Amino acid sequence: xxxxxxxxxYLIKTRGQQVTLSCSPISGHRSVSWYxxxxxxxxxxxxxxxxxxxxxxxxxxxxxxxxxFSNSRSEMNVSTLELxxxxxxxxxxxxxTGGETQYFGPGTRLxxx
Amino acid sequence: GExxxxxxxxxxxxxGDSAVIxxxxxxxxxxxxxxxxxxxxxRPQLIIDIRSNVGEKKDQRIAVTLNKTAKHFSLHITxxxxxxxxxxxxxAREKEYGNKLVFGAGTxxxxxx
Numbered sequence: 001x002x003x004x005x006x007x008x009x010y011l012i013k014t015r016g017q018q019v020t021l022s023c024s025p026i027s028g029h030r031s032v033s034w035y036x037x038x039x040x041x042x043x044x045x046x047x048x049x050x051x052x053x054x055x056x057x058x059x060x061x062x063x064x065x066x067x068x069f070s071n072s073r074s075e076m077n078v079s080t081l082e083l084x085x086x087x088x089x090x091x092x093x094x095x096x097t098g099g100e101t102q103y104f105g106p107g108t109r110l111x112x113x
Numbered sequence: 114g115e116x117x118x119x120x121x122x123x124x125x126x127x128x129g130d131s132a133v134i135x136x137x138x139x140x141x142x143x144x145x146x147x148x149x150x151x152x153x154x155x156r157p158q159l160i161i162d163i164r165s166n167v168g169e170k171k172d173q174r175i176a177v178t179l180n181k182t183a184k185h186f187s188l189h190i191t192x193x194x195x196x197x198x199x200x201x202x203x204x205a206r207e208k209e210y211g212n213k214l215v216f217g218a219g220t221x222x223x224x225x226x
Contacts, residue, residue: 004156033213043157043202043216056213090156098212101147104156 002027004093004105012111018079021108025072025093031055032074033102034066037088046089049074050097078110086112115140115207119217126193128226136203136217137185145206146186147214148177152199160201161188193224 005024013019025032033056034046045058049068068074072093078085088109092102116139126132138146147162163170163177163186170177174193179186186205190197203217 035216042218045213045215048213058213098206100145101159101162102214103159104149106156 004091004103006089006091006105006108008108009106010109010111012113013081014113015081015083017081018077019081019110021076021078021089021091021110023074023076023091023093023105025074025091026103029093029095029103030072031094031097031100032068032072033092033094034074034076035090035092036060037090037107038086043090046076048097055097081112083112086110115143115205115215117203117205117215117217119203119220121220122218123221123223125223125225128193128195128224130193132188132190132193132197132222132224134188134201134203134220134222135185136187136205137183138205138215139184140205140207141181141184142208143205144208146177146179147204148188149202149204149216150199151202151219157202190222193222195224195226198222198224 007022031050033048036044048056052068063079066076088107090107092104094100094102119136144165149157150160151157174191176189200219202219204214207215
């Protein structure tokens with residue numbers, strides 16, 4: 001099976017802009033979780049989508065949002081970008097919801113200038 | 114919510130020696146504990162996981178042990194090789210607040226040849 005894919009792989013934006021990241025899960029997986037990875041904070045959970053519904057949410061401001069489509073592909077949006085949003089954004093897919101075995105994508109590295 | 118502490122933050126071993134990384138968790142209801150390996154510039158890869166109904170699990174040179182009473186679990190790597198050099202993350206599935214994975218801060222393992 002093909003692994004989890006994410007696009008784009010790299011992105012440079014300026015403060016105040018918005019960005020949309022995409023994640024395609026492993027075929028047959030219906031859950032997609034998003035994480036922010038930074039050197040200082042490690043892997044921080046953003047949210048999880050399962051069957052087009054948000055099932056869990058981490059402690060991030062409302063500028064971070066997401067959605068999931070009927071084919072299980074997921075998008076994450078960050079509005080009004082801040083310098084501190086610079087990070088590696090990882091998505092992970094799993095067959096079912098609830099923190100089950102997750103497989104990560106390669107990530108999107110976002111740099112906010 | 115769940116809190117996962119991971120030690121040590123860095124670990125240097127000589128090739129052929131063993132390496133042990135320890136994690137503690139706070140949510141006594143947590144029941145799933147995966148370990149991920151992340152090489153520089155790559156995605157986190159699941160290397161082994163354990164569920165709360167099992168005390169130990171082995172896969173070749175890697176083993177994980179779980180002590181539910183003490184709420185800690187450990188990763189053991191025997192006969193370390195240079196290619197084991199990476200960042201290792203432990204995680205615990207939080208049950209109380211939505212069944213999501215909470216990650217430790219990571220351990221940088223360096224295997225010297």
